[in-house]
Amino acid sequence: MELIRGTHNLRPRHHGCVATIGNFDGVHLGHRAVLAQLRARGAALSLPVLVMTFEPYPQEFFARDNPPPRLSRLREKLSGLAAAGVDRVLVLRFDERLAQMDPEAFVDELLVRQLGVRHLVVGDDFRFGRGRAGDFALLERCGRRHGFEVVHTPTFELEGGRVSSTRIRELLARGELDAAAALLGRPYAVQGRVAHGAKLGRTIGFPTANVHLHRRSTSLDGVYAVTLQTADGRRFDGVANLGRRPTVGGTREQLEVHLFEFCGDLYGRAVSVEFRKHLRAEQRFASLDALTAQIERDAQAARAYFRALSAS
Incomplete structure (x- = not known):
């Protein structure tokens, strides 16, 4: 798996991929279901699988004094993504510049011009750009204009609820380690x-x-x-x-x-x-x-x- 730190390290050979965007904190079973779907699409298009993630997490940037606890630090997350069959990980520094970026500029400059994304998977509640103005509907419009597919992540449920990093944190805080392990797919x-x-x-x-x-x-x-x-x-x-x-x-x-x-x-x-x-x-x-x-x-x-x- 190739690690790319920052857009300044993107090269022409990185153009053309299927991609997803998110924290992927813990790389749990829900994440792995998304990545399996993305690998299948990448194989069909003969394109590599790229994960775009952020350091710090957006929640950590906006809640500096009381950020949510992490399930995994970057090294642990990269290990989990590699094991899930990801080809490339692009780590972007989440700062004021990125937080204030115009949503359409984010799509045009990064997803289209630099990455050449052909298929994008995000949560249907995904928000990005200045004032969190970018959303799934905007991505769909941009996809139609630039010729890339946009789909939302499938709901992955286990043990009576949606598998999420937040739910796993709550289980860990209550000492329910077996239940957390079931959602993570490992202790x-x-x-x-x-x-x-x-x-x-x-x-x-x-x-x-x-x-x-x-x-x-x-x-x-x-x-x-x-x-x-x-x-x-x-x-x-x-x-x-x-x-x-x-x-x-x-x-x-x-x-x-x-x-x-x-x-x-x-x-x-x-x-x-x-x-x-x-x-x-x-x-x-x-x-x-x-x-x-x-x-x-x-x-x-x-x-x-x-x-x-x-x-x-």
């Missing part, structure tokens, strides 16, 4: 590199791998049974805390993972952490001894969960 996971921390865990008998989240906020909070996977495919079960660590005066969200059957050094290594079961909310303890006793109970609960899982 919810975050990727990052293991970094050096304060090394407090090893002093109380629970050494942890500290994984950088690289995001302002998440839909998760608390203690979880998790599975950590290394870049070479090794998998280790464990227990993790995602939060601000109030007992030790923490101030920012941090992911700390204690692995049950691991001996070695993960510092600097890329890992993926799957969240399998929510055990409890994060809380403040009166002392380190009380915290240590609770971590032991959490570890026992996580071990029991994995034993039951393997026996089922």
Whole structure:
């Protein structure tokens, strides 16, 4: 899959494609249904599949002080899009210039002149351009004028409702990890590199791998049974805390993972952490001894969960 950062990196060879536009946060089953439809159309037209997405997300630009939590950062999203068979991803910086762009100029300059879009798939509630004046009807009119097809994304429902990133965030926030995994098509996971921390865990008998989240906020909070996977495919079960660590005066969200059957050094290594079961909310303890006793109970609960899982 080819990553194109910004329109200044578009070349003549990028002209001609089938395309879709959106955040694709989490690359869930609904997204993958759209991409499968787009791949089929691309194959019929002998054209590559292109996804146009934005950094930051438009919601993050317009709600700078309180943006919605992300399901995936850019690296994770690109991995999901590549696995879904996308040929090219165009990442546009969402800024004031793009927000104020005339909708028809967006279509004429980018979709027609630079990309040569022949088939476009968007949500029927898709809005773009200055004052959000661009909509599905405008795209249809432009498509008829310039000779490209415009279709809306098919509704993809599962577990009694439409599959969406918002719905998955809500499930994660309520600790309903199995339901979120059903909509994602996989357990919810975050990727990052293991970094050096304060090394407090090893002093109380629970050494942890500290994984950088690289995001302002998440839909998760608390203690979880998790599975950590290394870049070479090794998998280790464990227990993790995602939060601000109030007992030790923490101030920012941090992911700390204690692995049950691991001996070695993960510092600097890329890992993926799957969240399998929510055990409890994060809380403040009166002392380190009380915290240590609770971590032991959490570890026992996580071990029991994995034993039951393997026996089922």
